[in-house]
Amino acid sequence: MLLTIEINGQQVSSKRGETILTVLNRIGVKVPTLCHLSNLSPTGACRMCVVEVEGLSHLVPACSHQVEEWMRIHTHSPRVLKARKTLVELLLANHPDDCLYCDRNGTCELQELSEELQVRERKYMSRNKPVQIDKACPSIQRDPAKCVLCMRCSRVCREIVGVSAIDAVGRGSHTRIGTSYNRGLNFNACVRCGQCIMVCPTGALTEKKSIQQVIEALSNPDLYPVVQFSPTVPAAIAEEFGLKSSKDILNLLRAALKKMGFRQSFDASMAADINIMEEAALFLDRLQKNTKLPLLTSCCPAWVRYIEVFRPEFATYLSPVKSPQQIMGTLIKQYITSSAGVKPGKVFVVSVTPCTAGKSEAESNGSETRLVDAVITIRELIRMIRLLGIDISNLDPEPADSAFSISSSSGRLFGISGGHLEGLIRSINFMSSGQELSPLKINDLRGLKPKKEAKVRINKQSVNVVAVSGLANAIGFIDEIANGRENIHIVEVMACLNGCINGGGQRTGTDEKCLKSRMKALYDIDEEEMVKVAHKNPVVNELFEKFLSGPNSQRNQEILHKTPLKTSAI
Numbered sequence: 001m002l003l004t005i006e007i008n009g010q011q012v013s014s015k016r017g018e019t020i021l022t023v024l025n026r027i028g029v030k031v032p033t034l035c036h037l038s039n040l041s042p043t044g045a046c047r048m049c050v051v052e053v054e055g056l057s058h059l060v061p062a063c064s065h066q067v068e069e070w071m072r073i074h075t076h077s078p079r080v081l082k083a084r085k086t087l088v089e090l091l092l093a094n095h096p097d098d099c100l101y102c103d104r105n106g107t108c109e110l111q112e113l114s115e116e117l118q119v120r121e122r123k124y125m126s127r128n129k130p131v132q133i134d135k136a137c138p139s140i141q142r143d144p145a146k147c148v149l150c151m152r153c154s155r156v157c158r159e160i161v162g163v164s165a166i167d168a169v170g171r172g173s174h175t176r177i178g179t180s181y182n183r184g185l186n187f188n189a190c191v192r193c194g195q196c197i198m199v200c201p202t203g204a205l206t207e208k209k210s211i212q213q214v215i216e217a218l219s220n221p222d223l224y225p226v227v228q229f230s231p232t233v234p235a236a237i238a239e240e241f242g243l244k245s246s247k248d249i250l251n252l253l254r255a256a257l258k259k260m261g262f263r264q265s266f267d268a269s270m271a272a273d274i275n276i277m278e279e280a281a282l283f284l285d286r287l288q289k290n291t292k293l294p295l296l297t298s299c300c301p302a303w304v305r306y307i308e309v310f311r312p313e314f315a316t317y318l319s320p321v322k323s324p325q326q327i328m329g330t331l332i333k334q335y336i337t338s339s340a341g342v343k344p345g346k347v348f349v350v351s352v353t354p355c356t357a358g359k360s361e362a363e364s365n366g367s368e369t370r371l372v373d374a375v376i377t378i379r380e381l382i383r384m385i386r387l388l389g390i391d392i393s394n395l396d397p398e399p400a401d402s403a404f405s406i407s408s409s410s411g412r413l414f415g416i417s418g419g420h421l422e423g424l425i426r427s428i429n430f431m432s433s434g435q436e437l438s439p440l441k442i443n444d445l446r447g448l449k450p451k452k453e454a455k456v457r458i459n460k461q462s463v464n465v466v467a468v469s470g471l472a473n474a475i476g477f478i479d480e481i482a483n484g485r486e487n488i489h490i491v492e493v494m495a496c497l498n499g500c501i502n503g504g505g506q507r508t509g510t511d512e513k514c515l516k517s518r519m520k521a522l523y524d525i526d527e528e529e530m531v532k533v534a535h536k537n538p539v540v541n542e543l544f545e546k547f548l549s550g551p552n553s554q555r556n557q558e559i560l561h562k563t564p565l566k567t568s569a570i
């Protein structure tokens with residue numbers, strides 16, 4: 001039912017049950033908030049969105065207060081502005097004065113708010129004791145001193161990721177964000193997805209940086225530094241540096257990487273094609289033997305960690321094929337650079353990825369057998385481009401310097417939830433029937449829905465596949481299977497909602513518009529690319545002939561399949 005309220009003197013129609021904040025967002029009135037996120041339950045924790053309602057003696061938080069027809073609301077009255085300023089001053093009482101040294105300097109929401117509200121001095125001093133930074137996890141770093149207790153991280157970890165690795169502990173003024181038994185993030189339920197970093201308004205949660213290690217490798221004359229990048233990296237770089245879609249973004253990225261000092265750059269989508277080929281053969285083998293179904297995909301390291309640590313009864317269903325990052329690392333070290341006369345021990349492989357869990361995945365091999373020597377997130381790459389003074393928009397595009405960067409659009413689709421499955425089905429169909437899937441595009445697996453199901457006819461057999469994103473949704477789906485849901489053949493899981501386009505290593509401030517444009521960039525490639533299927537990638541076929549063997553053969557299993565992650569760290 002519609003009702004009319006007054007906002008800042010303007011008559012506005014709204015629906016009964018809507019919050020004041022929903023109406024304000026709709027009509028383009030911006031009020032600040034440090035705790036609210038539209039896809040998480042409202043808490044009113046930060047009170048920053050308070051507004052004045054005529055007739056009420058107290059200010060009300062717009063995020064959790066519903067509209068009523070008698071309301072006349074003032075969003076920026078002197079009383080409201082004073083209250084917001086005091087709230088920020090109180091938060092700053094507990095906050096270190098180290099903006100210049102902080103990871104989020106320039107992108108911190110608290111910093112932005114204190115500027116907006118003209119906070120110019122420290123008004124209050126707290127007597128809080130210094131707290132230790134949690135640096136033990138290979139992916140995520142936690143600095144509790146910078147926490148403003150907005151609870152975004154604990155809500156995203158519970159509601160979207162589903163593991164509750166961090167939560168509020170203590171009471172009253174002693175409340176803080178903590179881990180179980182106060183142990184480091186490396187010793188608890190954290191799957192290293194980085195979704196908490198994406199929502200944290202301050203520098204309390206960040207990725208563990210590898211920039212220094214990469215810069216040292218780039219300037220070490222004894223090393224041969226090479227880089228691989230994931231399918232979503234070019235679109236994110238274009239967003240950050242305002243590169244027009246008409247520009248040759250992939251080759252501008254290659255030019256920037258070369259300027260940094262990387263001797264060769266590889267598109268990890270080629271390794272995704274190899275992953276598809278292996279997994280397609282593996283699936284057909286399981287289907288024929290009617291065993292270990294549904295096949296659970298394993299290219300998302302956060303999902304693999306969840307299964308191995310929390311649901312080991314499902315580990316046998318996981319695909320043993322390495323992720324594209326690990327396949328590319330293996331090929332670079334064992335074949336590509338050695339065939340160019342470089343000793344594997346000299347090669348330093350850097351991976352650029354939207355995935356914080358990829359850092360932990362790389363470390364799981366141990367220092368002796370590293371396939372990937374350093375993993376940097378997209379955010380870290382952006383910092384490096386600026387740090388090294390590279391003006392990417394003025395570079396000349398650099399074509400691929402190695403045939404190993406040819407990939408099909410199926411490999412590129414790994415960047416979005418449902419994309420891995422779409423490419424996999426194309427190759428499964430071809431391997432099984434000798435015919436191309438027609439049409440190649442599987443509409444039911446496209447878009448930003450967290451769960452997408454499709455029924456595909458493959459060689460006269462109906463194959464049911466499901467793509468789930470957001471680990472909490474995947475946990476729910478796995479429970480359905482455990483409770484008897486049958487006749488599902490393949491389940492693709494990405495721990496981050498919508499997949500790597502929304503990964504924990506993406507640019508902060510990712511919103512629905514960004515997600516749609518990153519998704520479109522990948523689907524456009526699938527429209528335009530000549531090679532749309534992994535089994536038609538000439539480089540992949542040559543690798544299978546010259547270095548590997550037939551898909552899912554003994555030799556390929558030795559090279560391309562992984563040993564289970566060690567799970568003793570829980």
Ligand code: SF4
Pocket residue numbers: 146147148149150151152153154177196199200201202204205
């Ligand atoms: S760590 Fe960040 S997201 Fe979590 S409560 Fe603190 S400020 Fe909010």
Ligand code: SF4
Pocket residue numbers: 140153156157161163164165166189190191192193194195196197
């Ligand atoms: S990295 Fe993911 S699992 Fe770990 S605390 Fe953050 S949101 Fe939770």
